[in-house]
Amino acid sequence: MATRLGTLREFELPREYYHWLSKESVWGWLFLLPSLLALGLVSVYPLFRGIYLSFFEYDGIGDPEWVGLEHYAQIVGWTEFWVVMRNTLVWAFAAVVIMALIGLGFATLLNREFYGRSVATTLLLLPWAIPFISIAFNWRLMYDYELGAINGLFRTLGLTDGIQWLASSRYALFSIMLAWVWRNFPFFMLTFLAGMKGIPGDLYEAARVDGSTRLDTFRHITLPFLQPVAVVMTLLMSLWTLNHFTLIYVMTGGGPGNSSMVLPVYIYRQAFHLQNMGLASAIAVVMLLVMLTYGLIYLRLYREDIGGK
Amino acid sequence: MATDTQPDPASVPEGESNAGFLWLGPERTAQAKRVGFHALLWSLIALVLFPVFWMFVVSVNQTSFEAFIGDPVGWAANANLEGYRDVWFGSDFRYWFRNSLLVSIGATILSIAVCTLGAYSIGRLRYRGRKAVATFLLITQMFPAILIAIPLFLVFRDIGLFNTLTGLVIAYVAFTLPFAIWMLRGFYENLPESLEEAAMIDGSTRFGAVVRVILPLSAPAIATTAIFTWVQAWNEFVFALILINDSQTQTLPPGMSQWVGQYALQWDMLMAGALGATLPMLIVFFLLQSYIVKGLAEGAVKS
Numbered sequence: 001m002a003t004r005l006g007t008l009r010e011f012e013l014p015r016e017y018y019h020w021l022s023k024e025s026v027w028g029w030l031f032l033l034p035s036l037l038a039l040g041l042v043s044v045y046p047l048f049r050g051i052y053l054s055f056f057e058y059d060g061i062g063d064p065e066w067v068g069l070e071h072y073a074q075i076v077g078w079t080e081f082w083v084v085m086r087n088t089l090v091w092a093f094a095a096v097v098i099m100a101l102i103g104l105g106f107a108t109l110l111n112r113e114f115y116g117r118s119v120a121t122t123l124l125l126l127p128w129a130i131p132f133i134s135i136a137f138n139w140r141l142m143y144d145y146e147l148g149a150i151n152g153l154f155r156t157l158g159l160t161d162g163i164q165w166l167a168s169s170r171y172a173l174f175s176i177m178l179a180w181v182w183r184n185f186p187f188f189m190l191t192f193l194a195g196m197k198g199i200p201g202d203l204y205e206a207a208r209v210d211g212s213t214r215l216d217t218f219r220h221i222t223l224p225f226l227q228p229v230a231v232v233m234t235l236l237m238s239l240w241t242l243n244h245f246t247l248i249y250v251m252t253g254g255g256p257g258n259s260s261m262v263l264p265v266y267i268y269r270q271a272f273h274l275q276n277m278g279l280a281s282a283i284a285v286v287m288l289l290v291m292l293t294y295g296l297i298y299l300r301l302y303r304e305d306i307g308g309k
Numbered sequence: 310m311a312t313d314t315q316p317d318p319a320s321v322p323e324g325e326s327n328a329g330f331l332w333l334g335p336e337r338t339a340q341a342k343r344v345g346f347h348a349l350l351w352s353l354i355a356l357v358l359f360p361v362f363w364m365f366v367v368s369v370n371q372t373s374f375e376a377f378i379g380d381p382v383g384w385a386a387n388a389n390l391e392g393y394r395d396v397w398f399g400s401d402f403r404y405w406f407r408n409s410l411l412v413s414i415g416a417t418i419l420s421i422a423v424c425t426l427g428a429y430s431i432g433r434l435r436y437r438g439r440k441a442v443a444t445f446l447l448i449t450q451m452f453p454a455i456l457i458a459i460p461l462f463l464v465f466r467d468i469g470l471f472n473t474l475t476g477l478v479i480a481y482v483a484f485t486l487p488f489a490i491w492m493l494r495g496f497y498e499n500l501p502e503s504l505e506e507a508a509m510i511d512g513s514t515r516f517g518a519v520v521r522v523i524l525p526l527s528a529p530a531i532a533t534t535a536i537f538t539w540v541q542a543w544n545e546f547v548f549a550l551i552l553i554n555d556s557q558t559q560t561l562p563p564g565m566s567q568w569v570g571q572y573a574l575q576w577d578m579l580m581a582g583a584l585g586a587t588l589p590m591l592i593v594f595f596l597l598q599s600y601i602v603k604g605l606a607e608g609a610v611k612s
Contacts, residue, residue: 019436022436023515024434025434027430027516028430028434028438029438031429032430038423038479038482038483039449039487042457042479042482043452043457043483043484044449046458046459047452047456050456050457053459109353114346114347114350120354124354125598125601126358127361129591129593130590131586132544132546133544133561133586134364134584134587137580137583138361138580139360147371148374149359149363156378236450239451240450242453243454245454246546246562246566250566263453263455264454267455267459268455268550268551271455271459272551277459280455284453284455284459287456288452288456291453295447299447
């Protein structure tokens with residue numbers, strides 16, 4: 001069976017390369033091949049081509065014209081870009097923190113034994129089963145000035161005549177964020193719940209005997225146990241939030257003004273409405289740098305929680 | 310039986326003594342806490358689910374919140390399916406729905422076929438470089454989708470995949486792969502080591518052992534991964550918006566997004582469409598709900 005590999009092993013390779021020809025290695029790379037091929041062609045290659053494109057002026061039709069670092073120079077001194085960048089960071093950071101806290105709260109509630117717990121879990125997971133486009137429509141309706149339930153509730157209670165949630169630059173980004181949180185808190189809830197179930201019960205017993213309060217046990221037992229789970233979820237969720245497009249594009253389009261504009265929507269507009277493919281790519285490269293910096297720092301800080309076996 | 314007037318101090322566990330409200334004994338206190346807990350939890354659940362309920366109410370009877378509160382039963386008397394009719398017969402919704410189904414099913418099947426092998430390789434085999442590949446998968450999540458989409462548009466336009474569902478499927482496979490592999494890998498890492506070795510001692514190859522021993526065992530995990538892939542594909546917006554130009558070739562999300570200005574006041578129709586787009590996901594969700602819970606717990610988060 002292994003004669004061929006054996007032959008190679010004995011006569012043609014220096015000893016330190018043997019491991020590449022071990023059976024596990026050969027099968028390993030063989031099994032990876034389709035995935036790497038797909039990712040290479042549809043993810044890595046376009047990535048580099050996008051970076052290359054950022055050095056050109058290109059309207060999508062004619063010939064690309066080399067402009068070097070001009071786009072990047074333009075970005076640095078561009079107030080509008082920095083407004084969008086700030087929105088994007090606020091949006092991602094605040095959304096993830098809020099959904100993690102809400103998720104933690106619900107996980108704590110669901111961690112108790114009670115009749116109907118699995119039904120409650122399923123019901124709370126439901127927002128996750130609704131497509132983004134429907135969530136965008138749904139929350140546009142919630143925020144509608146006339147029909148919407150939020151203004152309706154406020155009017156019923158006699159608080160205000162109504163607020164232009166999506167049409168005011170003050171509330172627009174926050175309003176969309178609430179819809180995004182609504183959709184994603186179940187993620188955190190479920191993963192935290194799974195983490196809580198893995199905590200041995202006698203730890204709590206022991207703490208109780210020592211006279212710890214509930215808050216103490218939560219801080220010193222529950223939270224440390226949840227950390228590995230929380231680390232991976234927070235990383236993925238912040239990257240997904242930074243990348244998210246649908247809700248903002250459909251609910252406000254980034255407006256009014258640029259008050260709810262985030263980078264993905266902004267880049268899309270530059271590339272396909274204003275036909276500035278090169279400039280759009282340059283902004284996307286800056287976005288890539290932000291995401292990579294964030295992600296890699298995160299990976300380094302929490303290497304042990306993410307590393308795998 | 311302890312009574313409410315005479316709490317029995319001996320029955321109160323240490324550290325929780327005097328935990329009751331002043332006028333209630335410990336047993337009544339426990340009862341009150343239980344009732345309070347249920348009231349809190351179920352009202353929070355009602356609050357979370359209210360937007361879905363409201364979406365349904367408006368889809369069958371375009372009513373305002375105040376009118377609904379004033380007559381919470383009356384809306385049912387005026388319920389009608391006009392919104393649903395307008396969506397299905399009065400727009401391209403039916404094409405988008407079909408296209409979304411085709412693309413999501415195609416992408417899910419292909420992505421699962423490819424990711425199962427990849428996840429097995431990273432999670433199970435021991436060779437140099439597999440950790441680097443795992444890290445690389447995580448790093449692909451740091452690529453902005455829009456940065457990939459612009460050049461992909463140019464490439465697809467040049468090779469004739471622009472405006473085709475095939476092109477979209479190819480894009481979705483690559484876009485859903487990293488998370489799918491990452492999720493499934495956690496499952497494979499936790500299988501007992503000896504499984505396929507036993508099969509291989511009996512004379513089967515590595516590939517044969519995977520197909521005959523590992524695949525059947527991992528069917529639930531693969532199902533979970535498939536759900537997540539399906540959800541990602543069904544939700545995807547940017548690639549579809551950029552890589553498809555023709556309305557009848559479009560998928561649901563970009564297709565429906567055009568309605569926003571067009572039919573802004575026809576809320577019953579907008580909500581009927583929103584619910585229609587939700588239906589396939591809801592079906593998958595309720596059929597496979599227990600897998601989703603387990604899968605998230607075991608796969609996505611296992612380090």
